[in-house]
Structure formats: structure tokens, C-alpha cells
Amino acid sequence: MSDLDMILEKTVRSYGRRQIQAGHALMIVMAREIPYPIGEVWSAIADRDRLGQWVALPEGDLRRGGSYTLPDGSHGTILRCDGPRLLTVSWAREANSVAEVEFHLTGEDGSTRFELRYASVRKGFAVTAAPGAGLWTGGAGWEYFLDVLEEYLAGRIPEEPPGIQFEIESEGALADLFEARNQRWRQTADDFDQEHIP
Known part of the structure; x- marks a missing residue:
């Protein structure tokens, strides 16, 4: 198995449907085993200051029912x-429909099963129709989010938190990985x- 195949196999991908506030939505689900305790993983996604170290520093009323904004x-x-x-x-981002992102964590034997569910009523959010479009999509884009999380938990803190990126270079290793993941999401779709x- 090649290094690329090993990376691709880390994530289990599936689709579903879900009712969200914006309406009846398509949902993509990605699950990955992360070799860190659940408390540590939770802190990385729920603690404002830690989130600011590897994604972006949120502002707002960061509790249930509160609202938040990111620098982008x-x-x-x-x-x-x-x-x-x-x-x-x-x-939500710019003029796009409001989506929902849900994180499910399950701890077992010092590791965490991390499941990310992204539901949107927007058409075509999960994969790109044309390879090399230079834009992240829901599937491959949120997998990149999981990559950065794992790097952070391993102690590799980026000099500049990447934020929620939606543009990539058209060539290079990251673009190749994106396209390979995008192909897996096309097959899943x-x-x-x-x-x-029917």
C-alpha cells in the first residue's frame, strides 16, 4: 500500500440526510481514529485559545446558544x-446557505474516534465536478481540517493558523492529496x- 493510500484509508466516508434549520440537507460524514485521549481532543476543538493556535481565534459568546465569528x-x-x-x-460563510457542523467524540483505550458531520442544503458542496478547480469542497476540505488537528495534537503548532481554507494551489502534494480525496468522495456520492x- 502506498503512502497516499495509507493516508486515504485513515478516513471512513459516508453520506446521509439530515434536517437542519435551513431545511432538508445532504450530510457528509467522516470518521477517523485519533491516537489521543478524548479530553485532549475535546480541549483542542472547544477551548477558544487552543482553537486559535491551530485554526483561528473565534470571537463571540462561546457557550450554548451564543454566536461566534472567525477572522475570515x-x-x-x-x-x-x-x-x-x-x-x-x-x-455560514459569505452568501452561502447556513450549514451545520457536528463533532462526535468517543474515547476508548486512550484514543478518540472523531466523527465530523457536515450538513448543507447547498447543491454541489461535497465534491468538485472539475478537478483542479482550486477550491476546497466539503469532503476533502473538512478532511484537511482533521489533518491539521492531528498535527496540532502531535505538537506541531503552525506558525500561522490556517483558518478554514477554501482555496488551494493547483499543483503540488497538497493538491494531489485533495484530488485523491475528492475522487473518494465522488465514489461515496x-x-x-x-x-x-427511487
């Missing part, structure tokens, strides 16, 4: 916060569509 203009509301197992936020043909 992303914003939303904290819908559920049941530490250290569940965090759900609404999430095709399988889901086949299962749900």
Missing part, C-alpha cells in the same frame, strides 16, 4: 455543547445515489 468572516451559533462528546454549530434511486 465565517460565523454561526453554538447549537449544542455536551463536552467532551458532542459539539454542534451552525456555520455515487454509491449513495445508487442506494437511494
